[in-house]
Each structure stands twice: as C-alpha cells, then as structure tokens.
Amino acid sequence: MEDGPAASPPRRGAAVSGERQATLRDVARAAGVSQATASRVLNGSIRNVRQGNAARVLAAAAELGYAPHLSAQAIARGSTNTVALVVSGVDDPYFSSIAAGVTQAAEAAGLIVTMAVAGRSPERELQIVRTLRGMRPRAIILTGSRIDGSDTRDALVEEFDAYRDAGGSVVLISQHDLPFRTVSIDDYGGARQLARALAGLGYRRFAVVCAGGGLRTSRDRCGGFMDGLREFDIDINEQRVVEAEFSRRGGCAAARELVRRGLDGTELVFAVSDVMAIGAMTAFRDAGLVPGQDVAVAGFDDIGPAVDVVPELTTVTVPLRQLGLRAMELALSDDDASRIVQVSTSVVLRGSTRRLPRPRADDRG
Amino acid sequence: MEDGPAASPPRRGAAVSGERQATLRDVARAAGVSQATASRVLNGSIRNVRQGNAARVLAAAAELGYAPHLSAQAIARGSTNTVALVVSGVDDPYFSSIAAGVTQAAEAAGLIVTMAVAGRSPERELQIVRTLRGMRPRAIILTGSRIDGSDTRDALVEEFDAYRDAGGSVVLISQHDLPFRTVSIDDYGGARQLARALAGLGYRRFAVVCAGGGLRTSRDRCGGFMDGLREFDIDINEQRVVEAEFSRRGGCAAARELVRRGLDGTELVFAVSDVMAIGAMTAFRDAGLVPGQDVAVAGFDDIGPAVDVVPELTTVTVPLRQLGLRAMELALSDDDASRIVQVSTSVVLRGSTRRLPRPRADDRG
DNA sequence: TTGAAAGCGCTACCAA
DNA sequence: TTGGTAGCGCTTTCAA
Numbered sequence: 001m002e003d004g005p006a007a008s009p010p011r012r013g014a015a016v017s018g019e020r021q022a023t024l025r026d027v028a029r030a031a032g033v034s035q036a037t038a039s040r041v042l043n044g045s046i047r048n049v050r051q052g053n054a055a056r057v058l059a060a061a062a063e064l065g066y067a068p069h070l071s072a073q074a075i076a077r078g079s080t081n082t083v084a085l086v087v088s089g090v091d092d093p094y095f096s097s098i099a100a101g102v103t104q105a106a107e108a109a110g111l112i113v114t115m116a117v118a119g120r121s122p123e124r125e126l127q128i129v130r131t132l133r134g135m136r137p138r139a140i141i142l143t144g145s146r147i148d149g150s151d152t153r154d155a156l157v158e159e160f161d162a163y164r165d166a167g168g169s170v171v172l173i174s175q176h177d178l179p180f181r182t183v184s185i186d187d188y189g190g191a192r193q194l195a196r197a198l199a200g201l202g203y204r205r206f207a208v209v210c211a212g213g214g215l216r217t218s219r220d221r222c223g224g225f226m227d228g229l230r231e232f233d234i235d236i237n238e239q240r241v242v243e244a245e246f247s248r249r250g251g252c253a254a255a256r257e258l259v260r261r262g263l264d265g266t267e268l269v270f271a272v273s274d275v276m277a278i279g280a281m282t283a284f285r286d287a288g289l290v291p292g293q294d295v296a297v298a299g300f301d302d303i304g305p306a307v308d309v310v311p312e313l314t315t316v317t318v319p320l321r322q323l324g325l326r327a328m329e330l331a332l333s334d335d336d337a338s339r340i341v342q343v344s345t346s347v348v349l350r351g352s353t354r355r356l357p358r359p360r361a362d363d364r365g
Numbered sequence: 366m367e368d369g370p371a372a373s374p375p376r377r378g379a380a381v382s383g384e385r386q387a388t389l390r391d392v393a394r395a396a397g398v399s400q401a402t403a404s405r406v407l408n409g410s411i412r413n414v415r416q417g418n419a420a421r422v423l424a425a426a427a428e429l430g431y432a433p434h435l436s437a438q439a440i441a442r443g444s445t446n447t448v449a450l451v452v453s454g455v456d457d458p459y460f461s462s463i464a465a466g467v468t469q470a471a472e473a474a475g476l477i478v479t480m481a482v483a484g485r486s487p488e489r490e491l492q493i494v495r496t497l498r499g500m501r502p503r504a505i506i507l508t509g510s511r512i513d514g515s516d517t518r519d520a521l522v523e524e525f526d527a528y529r530d531a532g533g534s535v536v537l538i539s540q541h542d543l544p545f546r547t548v549s550i551d552d553y554g555g556a557r558q559l560a561r562a563l564a565g566l567g568y569r570r571f572a573v574v575c576a577g578g579g580l581r582t583s584r585d586r587c588g589g590f591m592d593g594l595r596e597f598d599i600d601i602n603e604q605r606v607v608e609a610e611f612s613r614r615g616g617c618a619a620a621r622e623l624v625r626r627g628l629d630g631t632e633l634v635f636a637v638s639d640v641m642a643i644g645a646m647t648a649f650r651d652a653g654l655v656p657g658q659d660v661a662v663a664g665f666d667d668i669g670p671a672v673d674v675v676p677e678l679t680t681v682t683v684p685l686r687q688l689g690l691r692a693m694e695l696a697l698s699d700d701d702a703s704r705i706v707q708v709s710t711s712v713v714l715r716g717s718t719r720r721l722p723r724p725r726a727d728d729r730g
Numbered sequence: 731t732t733g734a735a736a737g738c739g740c741t742a743c744c745a746a
Numbered sequence: 747t748t749g750g751t752a753g754c755g756c757t758t759t760c761a762a
Contacts, residue, residue: 021501021531023755034733039757050731065527070499071436071445072755075738080436091465091669093458100456103482112496114479117468131477134435136386162430166386248669278673285675304456304613308643310650310675388739399749404741413747437739440754 022064030060042068074136083111083331084132088120088144092247092275093303094320098143098173101324109332111138120213120246122150129156133163139331143173145217145246153178171331173323174217181330182340183323187217187300188224190316190345191272194298195228197347198268198314203296206236207263209254209271209280211246218246221272221300240266244276251279259287267296268353274299274306274315281309281352296353311351319343387429395425407433439501448476448696449497453485453509457612457640458668459685463508463538466689474697476503485578485611487515494521498528504696508538510582510611518543536696538688539582546695547705548688552582552665553589555681555710556637559663560593562712563633563679568661571601572628574619574636574645576611583611586637586665605631609641616644624652632661633718639664639671639680646674646717661718676716684708 028038033053041049041057049057060066074080083106087095099115106113116132118125125144132140140163146153160170160180170180174187198206206229211218226236242257244250251271258269271277277299281291291297292311299306302317326341393403398418406414406422414422425431439445448471452460464480471478481497483490490509497505505528511518525535525545535545539552563571571594576583591601607622609615616636623634636642642664646656656662657676664671667682691706 021527024757025755035756036733036735036758037731040732043757048731053731065523067495067498067527069440069501069755071439071501072738073499073757074436075434075440075740075754076756076758078738078757089465090455090461090468091458093456093461096455096458096461100454100482103455103480107482112479112481112500114477115468116477117465117472130432133432134438135477136434136436158430162386162432248673278670282673305643305670305673308613308647308670309673389741390739400740401742401749401751402747405748408741415747418747434739437754438741440738440756441740441742443741443754 021069022061022066024066024068026064027057027060027066030064031056033057080136080138081111082135082137083113083328084135084137084140085113085115086118086125086128086132086140086142086144087115088118090115090117093305094273094275094301095143097303097320098324098327101321101326102141102328103324104321105325105328109328118144120144120147122147122152122156126152126156126159129159129163133159133168137168139169139171139328141171141173141327141331142175143327144175145215146175146177148214148216148219150214169331171327173327176216181336183326183330184340184342185217185318185323186342186345187220188227190318190347191221191224191270191300192228193345194270194300194314194316194347195225196231197349198270198296198298198353199229199232199234201349201353203268203353204234205265205267206234207240207242207258207266207269208236209251209258209269209276210241210243211250211272211276212243213246215246218272225270246273246276248275248279251276252283253279255280255283256287259284259289263289263295268298269295270298272300274301274303274313277313277315277352278305278309281313292352292354298353302348307350309352311354314350314353315348316345317348318345386434387426387431389431389433391429392422392425392431395429396421398422407431445501445503446476447500447502448478448693449500449502449505450478450480451483451490451493451497451505451507451509452480453483455480455482458670459638459640459666460508462668462685463689463692466686466691467506467693468689469686470690470693474693483509485509485512487512487517487521491517491521491524494524494528498524498533502533504534504536504693506536506538506692506696507540508692509540510580511540511542513579513581513584515579534696536692538692541581546701548691548695549705549707550582550683550688551707551710552585553592555683555712556586556589556635556665557593558710559635559665559679559681559712560590561596562714563635563661563663563718564594564597564599566714566718568633568718569599570630570632571599572605572607572623572631572634573601574616574623574634574641575606575608576615576637576641577608578611580611583637590635611638611641613640613644616641617648618644620645620648621652624649624654628654628660633663634660635663637665639666639668639678642678642680642717643670643674646678657717657719663718667713672715674717676719679715679718680713681710682713683710 028035038057041054103113116128172182174185210222242254244254271280284291299313299315302315306313393400403422406419450467468478481493537547539550575587607619609619649656664678664680667680671678
C-alpha cells in the first residue's frame with residue numbers, strides 16, 4: 001500500500017485481462033461491435049467491414065493480446081491447419097533431414113507440424129496414429145521402415161482408411177505395400193548399383209552389416225547388394241553377415257563382432273545405413289584398423305556427416321530433405337489416393353572405398 | 366451390378382460410415398445410450414457405468430473407428446495435451462538432441478509435441494510463438510540463442526507474458542535475460558574452462574571461429590574463452606578471430622578464411638560450436654592440413670558426431686538430451702515462474718588437441 | 731455493412 | 747447409474 005497510488009495492483013504489459021486468454025467476445029466488446037464483425041475483421045473478409053470498425057477491432061485485439069483459439073476455429077470450420085509427422089527418432093540424421101523437408105514445405109503452405117516419435121515400435125506407431133487422427137490434421141505423414149511380420153499392419157491400414165475416408169490424406173515415406181500415397185526409395189536398386197560399382201572397383205571379399213527385427217528397408221538393401229554382387233559371381237559367406245540394431249551403436253557392435261569373428265581377408269564392409277556405417281568405422285578404428293585402408297566401408301543414405309568422417313564415406317545418395325518436401329506435396333495434392341513417387345538414388349564413391357581414382361584421397365590417410 | 370448382391374457399393378474396413386469421421390453422437394446412438402454415457406465410458410469414469418452399456422459403447426467406438434476430436438475436447442475441457450517446441454532448425458544435431466529429450470519427456474507425460482522451426486530469425490520466432498499460443502498448449506518451450514540488438518525482444522516478452530498470465534508455462538532453453546523459466550548452459554564458464562585446459566596442455570597461439578549476427582551464445586563462449594586465455598597472459602590477435610554463419614558451412618568458410626589469411630603459427634582453433642568445428646576440420650583437411658596434427662581444433666556442445674570424426678573432437682560437454690528433459694520438467698512444475706536451472710558442462714579432451722596424454726592418439730593420424 | 735443465432739463435437743453439471 | 751442440457755470459442759448463414 002505504500003508504493004502504488006491505487007489499491008488494486010496493476011499488471012504489466014498489454015495483457016491486462018489477467019487469468020484468461022482474451023476471447024473474440026472480449027475483442028468484440030472492447031471494439032464495440034458484434035462477434036460476427038470482429039470475426040470478419042480478424043480473418044479474410046475485412047473488405048465488408050467499415051474502416052473505422054475494422055481499425056477498432058484490430059486495435060482491441062492488439063491491446064488485449066488476442067490470439068484466436070485454434071481449437072475453436074478448427075471445430076467451427078471443420079478443418080485444421082495441422083500436419084502430423086510420425087518418425088522413428090528425431091535424433092537420427094536420417095529422420096531429422098526428412099523432418100526438415102516436411103517442416104519447410106509445411107511452413108510454405110502455412111501449416112503447423114506436429115511431430116511424434118514411434119521409435120521402431122509398431123505398437124507405438126499404431127497408437128500414435130490413432131491419437132494423431134484425433135487432431136484432424138490435413139495429412140498424416142509416416143516415415144520409418146515397415147517391419148515384416150508385425151501384426152499391427154491391418155489395424156494400421158484400418159486406421160488410415162477411416163482417416164482417409166473422412167477426407168484426411170495419408171502419405172508414407174519409404175514404406176512399401178501399404179495402399180496409400182507413398183514416397184518411395186529404391187532400396188533394392190540403389191544397393192544393387194552400389195554392389196556393382198564396388199565390384200567394378202575390384203573388391204571381391206565382402207561383409208554386410210544389416211539390421212535385425214524384420215526391418216524391411218534393411219532386407220531390401222541387403223538383398224539388392226547381394227544380388228548385385230552375384231552378377232559378378234561373388235557370394236557372401238554367412239559368417240560375414242551380421243545383424244545389429246539399426247543405429248550408430250548397432251553399427252559399432254556389428255563391427256566389433258566382425259572383428260571378433262576374424263576379418264579374415266574381408267576387403268569391404270557394407271552397412272545398410274550410413275548411421276551404422278559410421279558407427280562401424282569408429283569401432284574399426286578403436287580396434288586398430290584404419291577404415292578405407294585396412295578395410296573399406298560403404299553405407300546408404302548419404303546423411304550429412306558422411307562427408308565429415310575420415311575417410312569420407314562411400315554411400316548411396318538419398319535426397320532426404322526432398323523426401324520430406326515431396327511427401328508434403330503428395331499430401332496436399334488431390335491425385336489418386338495411392339500414388340507412388342520414387343525418388344532417385346545414386347552411388348557416390350568416396351575415400352572409404354580406397355581404390356578410388358580420386359587424387360585427393362592420398363593427402364588424407 | 367453383376368458382382369454384389371445389393372445395389373449400394375460396400376466399403377471396405379471398419380469405417381463404414383463414409384465421408385465423415387464418426388462423432389461421439391454416432392457412437393452413443395449405435396450403442397443405444399446418451400452422449401453423456403458414451404463420453405463417460407470413453408474416458409476416466411467408466412466405473413460409473415453399467416457393464417453392459419460400457420461394453421456396447423466400446424464396441425460401437427471400435428466398429429465405427431471412432432477417434433475423439435481433440436479440438437472439441439480441448440475446447441470443452443478448457444485445456445489441451447499439447448506442448449509446443451520452437452527450435453532454430455531440426456537438421457542440426459544440437460537441436461535434434463534437445464528435441465529428442467523434450468519428446469521423450471512429453472511422451473512420458475502423455476503430451477503431444479508440436480514443433481516449429483524459427484531458423485535464426487527473431488521475426489519468424491515471434492510470429493511462431495504467436496501462432497503456437499493459439500493452440501493453447503500447456504507449455505511453450507523455446508530454444509535457440511537470443512540475438513543481441515533484435516527489436517522483437519519486447520514483443521516476445523509481451524506475448525509470453527500474456528500466455529503465462531492465462532495459465533501457460535514458458536520455458537526457455539539457453540536464453541538469458543528473459544524473465545521466464547530457463548534451462549541455462551554456462552556458455553561463458555564452459556568456454557573459460559576449456560581455455561584453461563588447453564593452455565594447460567601447452568597451447569599458446571590460438572584462433573577463434575565464432576558466429577556473427579549478434580548471437581548471444583557465440584559471444585558468451587568467445588568471451589569465456591578469451592578470458593580463460595588471459596589468465597595465462599595469452600591474447601588473441603584480431604586477425605585470428607573470424608566470424609561466420611553458425612553452421613557447418615560457416616565453420617568451413619571460416620577455416621578457409623583462416624587459411625587464406627595465413628595460419629602463421631596458429632596452434633589451435635576454437636570454434637564456438639561442434640557443428641562449426643567439424644566443418645572447420647573438414648575444410649582444413651581439404652586444404653591439406655591434418656587436424657589435430659598440423660592444427661588442433663576444439664568445439665563446444667559435444668554433439669554425437671564429435672566422436673565419429675577423426676581425430677575425435679575436443680569439446681565442452683553439454684547434456685543436450687537432458688536439456689530437453691529438464692525443460693519439460695520445468696514446464697510441468699508449478700514452482701516460481703522464472704526459475705533458472707543450470708546444467709553443468711565439462712571439458713572433454715580428445716584427439717583433436719594433440720598434446721594429449723592418451724595412448725591411443727598415436728594409432729590414428 | 732451489421733448483428734443474432736445456430737451450430738461444430740465434446741465435457742461436466744445437475745436432476746432424475 | 748443415467749440423460750438432459752448448458753456451455754467452451756469460434757465461424758457462418760440469414761435477416762435486417
């Protein structure tokens with residue numbers, strides 16, 4: 001009571017209202033107009049409102065710090081400005097690049113992105129889709145490899161069907177066999193090309209690091225690689241194929257396992273993803289082997305860090321960010337409900353596969 | 366007409382309703398109960414409903430593929446299960462690690478995360494916060510360095526104030542000087558410690574790669590580093606300080622610039638973030654210099670890839686994922702509205718600073 | 731150009 | 747244990 005002139009303690013800033021977000025009614029009242037008019041001013045149809053009123057509404061809104069209740073708008077309009085994105089993990093450069101693409105495209109379209117992490121669990125994935133559906137997003141974009149033999153497949157399809165029937169649009173990234181719009185990577189073909197290129201370089205003795213757990217992506221890449229090799233009459237010994245977690249850690253573990261079993265003349269290790277390949281390189285190094293020299297390494301994806309490791313990683317380029325952009329594009333288009341868009345991949349030979357006709361490779365070592 | 370027995374074409378799946386998401390009314394009707402009862406069954410208070418009814422409601426919901434309209438719930442309940450996260454970029458391992466932490470904590474609390482990307486633009490940031498506020502999230506978590514001299518500061522504070530007054534909770538990560546709950550990194554102290562450690566190793570001639578544009582984080586880290594050096598009577602020549610974009614690319618550019626100016630006896634380059642440091646290492650390598658040997662490099666953050674590059678990067682550890690977890694914790698607590706939580710940092714000496722008493726360092730280069 | 735009023739899908743209170 | 751009903755904040759006819 002000693003400081004202020006009045007009894008009621010004044011509040012700072014524009015938001016004088018206190019304890020409650022300002023509503024459209026508040027704005028309308030403050031501006032001396034009806035809710036309808038205020039609403040008209042605050043979105044499109046400002047043209048049908050007298051200037052003076054419009055100005056007063058705008059002023060009142062600013063004064064009160066008004067922010068329209070998106071949920072209320074959604075419910076009144078019957079539609080939202082939201083897009084839902086489901087990834088396996090944010091941390092992984094593969095997904096974060098895709099997410100960057102999606103976000104960028106969404107932004108350009110004035111949409112808000114809601115992201116959920118399913119972490120390689122089909123059950124979790126299903127549950128997430130169910131929840132996300134409740135947000136009535138314009139689209140649900142699902143990334144992450146399908147898992148063979150998972151029994152949630154039908155439930156997922158059902159969920160998506162219901163969503164699509166109600167006007168939502170479903171886009172899958174790198175998932176095959178699900179009857180929805182899909183941005184697809186040619187995992188098999190890319191790996192096959194890679195195998196050919198490497199065999200062409202003169203490599204003959206290979207090992208493969210792949211992911212377990214029925215991950216479709218891993219299986220396709222392995223298959224393509226093996227088939228490509230077979231064209232050169234090269235087979236891979238069972239002992240030289242090791243399964244591990246689809247992550248950097250997994251790559252490390254797999255490389256260690258390979259070393260334990262005895263590399264035994266293996267010239268090149270193909271890991272089904274760059275993340276795994278990079279893990280493997282580090283593990284090899286820790287085991288006293290120089291990647292690219294004692295043992296060549298190749299990956300798949302061409303994530304950003306692939307060029308920061310030494311030697312730079314030979315891999316198959318996947319336009320990750322584009323994947324995201326395309327997915328949003330597909331989501332917003334009104335074409336066939338189950339169109340498939342293939343993005344193209346290409347082999348990039350770098351220092352990690354040593355017999356490389358590239359001058360700079362020698363400066364490194 | 367030849368195939369089906371009846372005239373109307375049947376639709377696949379459980380979602381027989383067609384063209385419209387099933388509503389609670391649909392479910393209630395199908396189950397032969399009132400909306401109120403259906404609502405009770407579908408959330409908490411199932412205990413106060415007769416078993417038979419409950420079962421029928423559940424069945425009907427499943428049959429119709431019912432997914433509650435989250436916006437409607439939000440509006441009826443007056444609260445949401447949403448948390449908003451604003452980052453500068455998804456692609457950047459710094460932010461994606463934080464995002465992983467936030468997401469994990471949110472999941473545990475049954476919250477949905479909405480993510481927006483502000484990309485180093487204060488204006489965009491402000492606009493995003495404004496929009497996000499409309500979602501009435503339980504909390505808004507903002508990451509990314511404050512930018513000195515940006516004139517959006519007051520507007521941002523105002524926005525947050527209004528939001529908080531209405532019951533929202535604001536959490537800042539690594540932003541200083543804003544009157545809200547903050548999870549803070551000791552940028553200055555960490556960098557100072559690093560400088561001491563490096564000087565202790567015997568380094569005397571330094572260069573610094575920092576970010577321009579008034580980025581507070583960069584300034585603090587630079588300042589700490591310089592002050593730490595000064596304790597050893599070491600000064601850094603102006604010519605040895607270069608500003609660049611706060612990104613991998615920026616790091617590359619800065620390193621090139623340094624080489625252009627002539628390294629001239631520089632023993633160690635400190636980059637204000639690992640992302641920049643890694644870019645710099647790659648650029649040095651491309652210029653024919655071996656990082657860790659011809660020139661030592663140190664960074665800040667200890668992002669994942671820091672141990673995948675060669676030589677491994679000396680840096681200051683910041684518990685990125687924890688930052689995210691703590692932020693959610695703060696967001697959900699009802700302590701003081703402007704508490705500051707410091708996470709601790711620590712220096713990690715690795716191969717990129719060569720005079721390192723670590724045996725394995727020799728196996729590498 | 732304006733305002734009254736009818737919803738949108740849901741929750742929660744109250745009475746039965 | 748139930749159902750009727752009054753909102754929640756907004757948009758959008760429909761008349762005036």
